[in-house]
Amino acid sequence: MHYKGYLIDLDGTIYKGKSRIPAGEAFVHELQAREIPYLFVTNNTTRTPETVRDMLATHFNIETPVSTIYTATLATIDYMNDQNLGKKVYVIGEAGLKDAIEEAGYIIDEEAPDYVVIGLDWQVDYEKFAKATLAIQKGAHFIGTNPDLNIPTERGLLPGAGSLIALVEAATRVKPVIIGKPKAIIMDKAIEHLGLEREEVVMVGDNYLTDIRAGIDNGIPTLLVTTGFTKPEEVSTLPIAPTHVVASLAEWDFDA
Known part of the structure; x- marks a missing residue:
């Protein structure tokens, strides 16, 4: 499936704690080279999008605009604005x-x-x-x-x-x-920000319980990479299978 947009988890997917995941970095560089829209979607509320942008540039060899970082904080504000209480x-x-x-x-x-x-x-x-x-x-x-x-x-x-x-x-x-993954609010807002239909987008992450369930529960195709939370040996026992599973993002074919 040729996806028009990507929603991407950070920790465990693009990097792991303080360690680099070179395949994750290359994956983002390829998205940028192909000019495919993407959004980093993170449940982390302790860091601002600006802090995340600077951290990616300084430690993980990824230069990305602050507009590509969507945190649970931003989704919370969007939700509060919608409620207008x-x-x-x-x-x-x-x-x-x-x-x-x-x-x-x-x-x-x-x-x-x-x-x-x-x-x-x-x-x-x-x-x-x-x-x-x-x-x-x-x-x-x-x-x-x-x-x-x-x-x-x-x-x-x-x-x-x-x-x-x-x-x-x-x-x-x-x-x-x-608000945050795997709940609908952050995913609906992320899709809105990308401006695409949910079936045109894939949710990429390492954690079945948050990232992949966020896709499954909200009608979005999923790509599980087993570089972080969910281990390769767990894949066969998952209650609902991800759309795609890779051991490394280096295996992903953007043109398939």
């Missing part, structure tokens, strides 16, 4: 999330926000959880940036945004709207 928000998250939301015209309000947004926050404490819980009980719209329960680090699997969201969900008994 007001401009007051309480955020649990890092500067990458808070700053972007404020730059989009939202005002931080701890007492009576229209939205409570929860993402990964390295400095989260009981008081932040208490404020979020009280605001949701008063009727604030509860948004979780992404469902990742864990994040892989050098120390091992640490609690991710999904774990923080789950605590507030337990405290409020209110189900949040989840």
